[in-house]
Amino acid sequence: MIKPRDDKDFQACGLFGVMDRSGERFNGKMVVEAMKNMHVRGNGLGGGFAVYGLYPEYKDYYCLHVMIQDWNEDAKREVDKFLDANFDIVHDEEIPTNEDANVVNPPLFWRYFVYPQKKGDDKRLSDDDYVIKKVMYINTKIKDAYVISSGKNMGVFKGVGFPEDIAEFFMIEKYKGYIWTAHSRFPTNTPGWWGGAHPFCILDWTVVHNGEISSYGTNKRYLEMFGYYCTLQTDTEVMAYAFDLLMRRQKLPIEIVAKILAPPMWDIIDHMDEKRKKLYTTLRMVYAPLLINGPWTVIVAHHGEMFGLTDRIRLRPITAGEKGDLLFLSSEESAIRAVCPNLDRVWTPHGGEPVIGRINEKALKKVVE
Amino acid sequence: MKSHLLPDFIVERIEDRCNRCGVCVKQCPWGVYSWNDDKTDILIDYTKCVGCQRCVVYCPNNALIVKPYYGSYRPNAYWTKDIISDIKKQAEQGGVLLVGTGSDRPYKVYFDHILLNASQVTNPSIDPLREPMELRTFLGRKPDQLEIEIRDDDIEIKTELYPNLVVETPILFAGMSYGAISKNAFLALAMASKEFGTLFCTGEGGLPKDMREEYGPVAIVQCASGRFGVDPEYLNCAAAIEIKIGQGAKPGIGGHLPGEKVTAEISATRMIPEGTDALSPAPHHDIYSIEDLSMLIYALKEATNYEKPVFVKIAAVHNVAAIASGIVRAGADVIVIDGFRGGTGASPKVMRDHVGIPIEMAIAAVDQRLREEGIRHKCSIIASGGIRCSADVVKAIALGADAVYIGTAALIALGCTMCQKCYTGKCAWGICTQDPNLAKRLNPKEGAKRLVNLLRAWSLEIKDMLGGMGINAIESLRGNREHLRGIGLEEWELRVLGIKGAGE
Numbered sequence: 001m002i003k004p005r006d007d008k009d010f011q012a013c014g015l016f017g018v019m020d021r022s023g024e025r026f027n028g029k030m031v032v033e034a035m036k037n038m039h040v041r042g043n044g045l046g047g048g049f050a051v052y053g054l055y056p057e058y059k060d061y062y063c064l065h066v067m068i069q070d071w072n073e074d075a076k077r078e079v080d081k082f083l084d085a086n087f088d089i090v091h092d093e094e095i096p097t098n099e100d101a102n103v104v105n106p107p108l109f110w111r112y113f114v115y116p117q118k119k120g121d122d123k124r125l126s127d128d129d130y131v132i133k134k135v136m137y138i139n140t141k142i143k144d145a146y147v148i149s150s151g152k153n154m155g156v157f158k159g160v161g162f163p164e165d166i167a168e169f170f171m172i173e174k175y176k177g178y179i180w181t182a183h184s185r186f187p188t189n190t191p192g193w194w195g196g197a198h199p200f201c202i203l204d205w206t207v208v209h210n211g212e213i214s215s216y217g218t219n220k221r222y223l224e225m226f227g228y229y230c231t232l233q234t235d236t237e238v239m240a241y242a243f244d245l246l247m248r249r250q251k252l253p254i255e256i257v258a259k260i261l262a263p264p265m266w267d268i269i270d271h272m273d274e275k276r277k278k279l280y281t282t283l284r285m286v287y288a289p290l291l292i293n294g295p296w297t298v299i300v301a302h303h304g305e306m307f308g309l310t311d312r313i314r315l316r317p318i319t320a321g322e323k324g325d326l327l328f329l330s331s332e333e334s335a336i337r338a339v340c341p342n343l344d345r346v347w348t349p350h351g352g353e354p355v356i357g358r359i360n361e362k363a364l365k366k367v368v369e
Numbered sequence: 370m371k372s373h374l375l376p377d378f379i380v381e382r383i384e385d386r387c388n389r390c391g392v393c394v395k396q397c398p399w400g401v402y403s404w405n406d407d408k409t410d411i412l413i414d415y416t417k418c419v420g421c422q423r424c425v426v427y428c429p430n431n432a433l434i435v436k437p438y439y440g441s442y443r444p445n446a447y448w449t450k451d452i453i454s455d456i457k458k459q460a461e462q463g464g465v466l467l468v469g470t471g472s473d474r475p476y477k478v479y480f481d482h483i484l485l486n487a488s489q490v491t492n493p494s495i496d497p498l499r500e501p502m503e504l505r506t507f508l509g510r511k512p513d514q515l516e517i518e519i520r521d522d523d524i525e526i527k528t529e530l531y532p533n534l535v536v537e538t539p540i541l542f543a544g545m546s547y548g549a550i551s552k553n554a555f556l557a558l559a560m561a562s563k564e565f566g567t568l569f570c571t572g573e574g575g576l577p578k579d580m581r582e583e584y585g586p587v588a589i590v591q592c593a594s595g596r597f598g599v600d601p602e603y604l605n606c607a608a609a610i611e612i613k614i615g616q617g618a619k620p621g622i623g624g625h626l627p628g629e630k631v632t633a634e635i636s637a638t639r640m641i642p643e644g645t646d647a648l649s650p651a652p653h654h655d656i657y658s659i660e661d662l663s664m665l666i667y668a669l670k671e672a673t674n675y676e677k678p679v680f681v682k683i684a685a686v687h688n689v690a691a692i693a694s695g696i697v698r699a700g701a702d703v704i705v706i707d708g709f710r711g712g713t714g715a716s717p718k719v720m721r722d723h724v725g726i727p728i729e730m731a732i733a734a735v736d737q738r739l740r741e742e743g744i745r746h747k748c749s750i751i752a753s754g755g756i757r758c759s760a761d762v763v764k765a766i767a768l769g770a771d772a773v774y775i776g777t778a779a780l781i782a783l784g785c786t787m788c789q790k791c792y793t794g795k796c797a798w799g800i801c802t803q804d805p806n807l808a809k810r811l812n813p814k815e816g817a818k819r820l821v822n823l824l825r826a827w828s829l830e831i832k833d834m835l836g837g838m839g840i841n842a843i844e845s846l847r848g849n850r851e852h853l854r855g856i857g858l859e860e861w862e863l864r865v866l867g868i869k870g871a872g873e
Contacts, residue, residue, distance in 0.1 A: 212492040214838055215845030217767075217852065225743045250514045256524075265501045282526055285507045285533060286515050288844035289746070294492055295839070313500060313841065315493055 013198070013210035014041030014163075014184040015318070017299040017329040018339075019306040019357045024325070025053045028172040030339045031180040035163035037338040038184060038331060046185030046197035047166040048158025050149070050206040051177035052303060059153040061090050061113040062131050062203075067194060068108040069144035076108065079138060079145045086134050087114035095157075101169035103161040107194050109170075111155070128203055128248070135202070146195045151204025154303070158183075158197035166197075178359070179306050181299050183208040200236045202244055204302045209236040210331060211296025211316045222289035239298055242290055254300075254307050254354050260287040262312040262352030299329050307356040314351030321346040327357035373457045375450070376438040378418040386432035387411075393424040393433065398795040398807060421788040423797035455718070466718040469791025469801065471618055471710040471755055471777060474722050479729035479862070480761045484871060486852040487837035495841050497832040503842040504828055506772050508609075508749040509533035509678040510702045531702060532678050534608055537566030538828045539766060539843055542820075543707075543753050543776035544591050544613065544682070546572030548626045548635045548647065549714035549791070551808035554783055554800045557816030559584035564817065565824045568608055570774070573597055573624060573649055575638040581606040589680060592669065594623055595649030597639040601672060609703070610669050611680035612662070614653070617711025617728070617754035619720040620684030623649040630794050630803045663699035670700070678702035685709060685731035685754065686724075690738035696748075697739060703749045705774060706731045710755025712777040714801055715792035728754045729768060733866045736769020736848055745848075759830035768866065769848045782823045783816045 016034045020026060031049065055063055064083070068076050083089055095109035116130045125133065135147045149156035154177070157170040163184045167173065183198035199206040213219065213235040220230045220238055226249075228241040246257045260283055263269075269280045284291070295315030299308045308318045308329035321328040321336040321343045328336040333346060349355050380401060389411055394402040399417045402424070404410075418435060425433045441450050455466055488494040495502070510531040518525045542562060547555045549572060559580060562569040570589040575598015580588075585606030592599050593613040604610055615621065626647035636643040656662050666679050681696045682705035683689070693704050708728025713721065732752045739745040752765040753774035762773050781787070784798035791801035799810035835841065838852050846852065854871040855863045863870055 212839075214488065214492055214840045214852075215849060217849035218845050218847055221740055221848050222746075225740055225745060252515070252517060253519065256517060266503055266505050267501060279524055279526065282515065282530065284844075286511050286530075288507070288842075289847065291842055291845055293840045293842060293845035313495070 013186055013208075014038035014331045014335075015182070015208050015210050015297060015299050015308075015329070016331070016335055017179070017181040017208070017301065017306055017308065019179040019301075019327045019359075020325050021327060021357055021359050022325040023053070023178050023359050025176040025178050027174065027176050028167065028180060031182050032164055032167040032172060034330065034335040034339045035167075035182050035184055037335040039162060039164075041186060041331060042162055042184030043186045044162045044165075045160060045187050046158070046183070047161055047163030048156060048183050048197045048199050048208075049163070049167065049170075049172055050154065050156045050179075050181045050199040050201065050208070050301060051172075051175050052154045052179035052204070052301060053177040054155045054175055055113070055153050058091065058113040061115055062087075062127075062150060062152055063155055064112045064114060064135070064147050065095065065149040065155050065157070066110045066112065066138070067146045067148050068110065069146070069194070071108045072144040075142055075144040076110070078142050079110075082134075082138065082142065083112055083114060087112075087117055089114050096171060097169050098171050101161075102165045103159060103169045106159060106169060132202060148195065149199075149201040149206070151201065151206075151303075154204050154206075156199050156201045156206060158199065159194045160197065179301050179357075181206060181208050181301050181306065196234065198236060200234075200240045202240060203248070205240065205244060205248065206301050207236055207240040207243065207298055209239050209296060209298045211235065211311065212294050213238060213292055213296060214294030215292055218289050219292060235296070239292070239296070239300075242292065243300055246287075246290070254305070254309075254356055256283070258309050258352055258354040259283055260290050261292045262309060263291060264312070264352060297331065304359045305357065307354050308349075309354045310349070310351050312352045317348050318355070319346065319348050320355040327355075329355060329357075370461055372461060374454055374461075375440060375442075376416040376418070378415060378420040378435050379438045380413050380415040380418055380424075381434040381436070382413065383432045383434070386430045388430060390429060392427055392429060396423045396427045396797065398797050398804075419788045419790045420786070421790070421797045422786045467715055467792045468718040468721055469712075469714055469716075469789045469793075470787055471712040472722045473789070476709075476727070479727050479858075479866065480757075480764050482855055482857050482862075483729070483764050483866070483868065484854050484856055485760070485763060485767075485834060485838070486854070488839040492839045494839055495836040497829075497836040500836070500841060502832040502835055504538045504831060506536050506539045506843060507533045508536065508703050508751070508771060510748060511746040513746070532676055534568065534678060535566075536568060536772065538824055538831070539770075539772035540756075540762060540824055540827060541567050541589070541751065541772055541774050542569035542779050543711075543774035544570035544572035544589075544611065545714075545776055545780070546574030546591075546597075546624075546626075547577060547638060548572075548574040548630055548803070549624075550780075550801055551796075551799055551803060551811060552577070552634065553808050553811040553813045554780070554816065556580070556813040557783060557811065557820060558779060559587065560813060560817035561820035561824065562587040565821050567824065570611055571598075571607075573613060574626070574635065574647075575599070575640070576603055576606070577634065577638045591682075592665075593649050594651070594653045595647060597641065597647060597649070600640070604669065604673050604677075607677065609678045609680055610673065611682055611705065612653075612665060612669070612701075613682045614656070614662075615682070615684035615686075615707065616713060617684045617707030617709050617725055618713030619716040620686050620709075620724045621651060622717070622720055623651045625649075625715060627794070632803050635803065659695045659699055662696065666700040680705055680751070682707060682753070684711070684724075685726045685728055687726065689726065689731045690734040693735040693750075694738055694742055694744070697744050701748055703751060703771075704735070705751040705753050706735060706770075707774075708752070708754030711753060712780075713791070728752055728756075728765070730865050732765055732768045732770050733850075733868075737867055740848075759827040760834070762827060763831055763834050763846065764853065766843065766846050767849050767853050768868075769850075771847060778823070779820055782819045783811060 516527040573593035590607040681701040709725030749771040752770035
């Protein structure tokens with residue numbers, strides 16, 4: 001199987017996300033239908049889904065979806081040994097797949113529900129940071145093993161193929177969740193690799209992304225100062241780490257983060273009232289290296305929240321739609337209309353203006369506690 | 370002693386164009402032209418010509434051609450005419466050879482071995498004629514992160530911020546002292562900075578009192594080893610303070626302004642007696658180590674109520690990365706790295722031509738080192754020394770600089786032709802002289818106009834290059850080496866620059 005080359009990965013893509021803000025779970029049929037509608041946005045070299053509210057029976061445990069390249073038995077053994085040494089494994093099983101699906105050379109997928117067993121220096125780490133550290137170890141140190149998702153009560157399913165093929169392979173329509181995000185990939189310079197498909201995930205944060213970041217070098221080198229090393233050479237990785245740094249570690253809300261990643265022009269800032277001017281100027285001054293330049297759209301999700309954002313001059317637009325508690329985000333309006341013809345509202349936000357879906361508090365308790 | 374030197378230039382006069390008007394006699398401060406006894410003809414002594422081209426530009430009849438003297442010694446790739454001439458000069462004078470401007474030696478120019486990227490298909494280029502393209506740059510220390518408190522509709526920044534400077538283009542004017550250059554040249558730099566929204570550095574010669582109110586806010590005032598002109602008002606009237614440790618043209622040595630150039634006004638500005646040599650020591654005698662630098666940085670911050678960023682300027686030398694890291698930790702807000710091509714009004718030729726390293730390498734090494742140590746955001750980096758065009762600016766920023774200083778390029782805009790005779794004080798263009806008759810040749814208003822034009826032209830070109838790369842804000846270029854590719858470079862050179870080779 002061919003792995004990505006050691007250079008930057010260019011891609012264009014189709015994105016879709018849907019959330020039930022009441023926390024009601026629904027199956028994957030709708031999201032697969034929407035992705036089929038945007039078939040031509042991908043080229044069959046990558047598709048994937050993230051599902052939140054996926055494993056209510058194990059919601060207190062981190063769920064690791066692990067991909068074993070080439071069904072490498074040594075890798076599987078090593079992962080088992082490593083996880084056993086660092087976690088309590090509450091349950092583990094092969095992720096069921098459909099052998100008749102139209103995919104080539106699928107790797108082995110295994111899921112582990114685990115609880116951290118911190119020892120020594122690691123005791124100082126929070127559970128989340130501990131999990132990140134161990135996931136990074138597996139991804140970089142154990143040959144042929146990759147953790148493709150690592151959050152609680154959620155999971156990522158992805159691979160090489162059109163999204164509908166990947167859906168068939170993982171039998172996605174059987175799963176239920178209250179947020180679904182999906183991705184169809186059109187890479188221009190890699191032959192496609194199961195690990196390179198989206199969504200990209202750390203803990204319960206997932207990112208699906210479309211675009212090419214012209215500020216890649218600047219962003220990547222800034223993130224390195226905070227301990228993030230971009231090993232996959234994809235723009236999406238930069239996006240994911242930027243969100244992790246700003247939202248999880250620095251605890252900034254998306255409303256602020258949007259103005260860091262896709263800030264307004266100076267011309268607009270200069271005409272704001274003094275208070276806003278100071279805020280926006282300071283954000284741009286301090287976080288200049290995290291301005292994400294070039295054309296992009298992202299849909300980011302974590303428990304309780306899903307949002308979409310485009311670049312500052314909207315070179316890759318996103319369309320949002322609402323129907324009751326359902327919030328849709330999509331690369332194309334047609335994909336939303338295909339699954340929900342009678343929308344209450346549909347709109348295309350301005351560049352840098354986030355569309356945010358938040359679950360109501362009661363419902364959030366239901367999913368995460 | 371009979372001089373054995375060959376002439377440097379030869380002057381040719383097109384006789385049927387020349388009407389013996391005498392402009393050349395007036396314009397040439399070097400004594401090349403003189404009237405004959407009965408004022409019927411103009412005599413030419415081309416052995417005195419330095420090639421400044423003043424007479425050529427001002428000859429109303431276009432009758433003059435000044436070109437390098439073509440007579441030479443037996444061709445020799447090792448004992449070149451330059452080498453032979455230098456030996457003869459020293460044999461005749463027994464002293465250090467002095468020169469002006471940056472090194473003219475044919476060392477490899479790394480800027481010319483780096484190519485830029487542009488968008489095609491997968492990423493749209495952005496058209497600067499139709500879309501905003503932002504060059505605004507902040508210089509100074511940035512916090513690790515912002516803490517923001519949100520209460521109902523009110524958002525407040527809790528993090529304490531350090532003073533930063535704002536420039537509307539990432540191009541500033543490098544330190545060139547009043548004394549080395551004329552008041553008119555100095556004024557032109559100040560006026561242009563104010564008009565364009567950038568800054569100029571005063572160099573080590575102080576800031577004349579009559580300029581402080583109007584141009585202090587666009588001045589970076591220097592505090593060099595001679596401490597010329599440093600007083601509390603000087604420090605407090607400025608936008609920032611620069612501690613000059615070294616200069617790319619002469620790393621490791623101080624400055625020397627000959628007494629003849631120390632006129633009454635310069636004496637008042639520098640606070641030294643009229644007519645005395647202004648010698649700045651090689652080191653600061655209160656800085657023999659990094660902790661001493663830190664004390665000076667904080668002394669200056671105390672003196673200015675922590676309201677002004679403190680710059681530290683060093684020459685690019687072998688261990689520049691480690692030195693820069695120490696400077697950041699010592700509390701500097703901005704580091705200026707001056708490459709070995711950096712200009713000067715006067716330097717021993719041997720220092721200018723043999724000491725230091727290229728600015729491209731220095732910037733790449735410093736930027737990388739500060740990132741590895743996680744302190745890159747704690748300071749801004751200004752690349753200085755040999756920035757010739759807007760492409761050099763873009764390449765320097767992509768290698769890791771926040772902004773650049775231009776000195777030589779600014780003087781060329783004012784009229785300089787790089788004749789390298791700045792140390793003589795006889796600059797025919799009125800730039801590097803204190804002779805009132807020569808200095809008045811430079812009209813500060815017109816000079817400022819030329820400088821503003823240059824800044825505008827380069828800024829427009831930078832916008833074009835950025836747009837081509839699909840970038841619409843200069844901060845997205847900073848340290849973005851993905852947009853650079855080397856050509857004709859060896860593996861180690863690519864490694865130091867942190868860039869890939871073309872086609873990779």
